[in-house]
Amino acid sequence: NDNADFDLYIKLHRESYLEAAISAMSESLRINPAYPGRYGELGFYYYLKGDYARALENSERDLALDPTQLSPLLIEAKIYQQRHDRQSLMRVLAQAVKYHPDNQQVEFLWLIAQRDPNPDNIPLNIIYSNPS
Numbered sequence: 001n002d003n004a005d006f007d008l009y010i011k012l013h014r015e016s017y018l019e020a021a022i023s024a025m026s027e028s029l030r031i032n033p034a035y036p037g038r039y040g041e042l043g044f045y046y047y048l049k050g051d052y053a054r055a056l057e058n059s060e061r062d063l064a065l066d067p068t069q070l071s072p073l074l075i076e077a078k079i080y081q082q083r084h085d086r087q088s089l090m091r092v093l094a095q096a097v098k099y100h101p102d103n104q105q106v107e108f109l110w111l112i113a114q115r116d117p118n119p120d121n122i123p124l125n126i127i128y129s130n131p132s
Helices: 004-012 015-031 038-049 052-065 070-082 086-099 104-115
Strands: none
Touching (some): 038 052, 038 070, 086 104
16 A cells, blocks of 8 residues: 555654655655645645645656646645745646536635635635644
8 A cells, every 4th residue: 555654654644654764765766756635645744744845846756747636735835825835826726627627616715715715714724734
């Protein structure tokens, strides 16, 4: 199971398991760097760790391989929200709506984002938060 360390992190909330998951995913990408979804998963792990620069870097790599991936777009949206970067937040939400027009949650986020100028009011809490 590629996610065994991450599963342990979720259950036990121990940073060492998250580090092991990052290491395992990095090694997987070293072996096969053109694997859509894996960079997004690594970006998610970095997001949980609080390393937003690496989270964005890996999300962008994932989107370069497959721009329709929803998870990296939502990770980026959450980071831009935390940075109060409305322009970047709107850009990634627009991309999410473009590729996922039938996703009601994405549509809901987009409608709120269009109506409310304050990025803090967009309920991006659908993204998993670090339990610590």
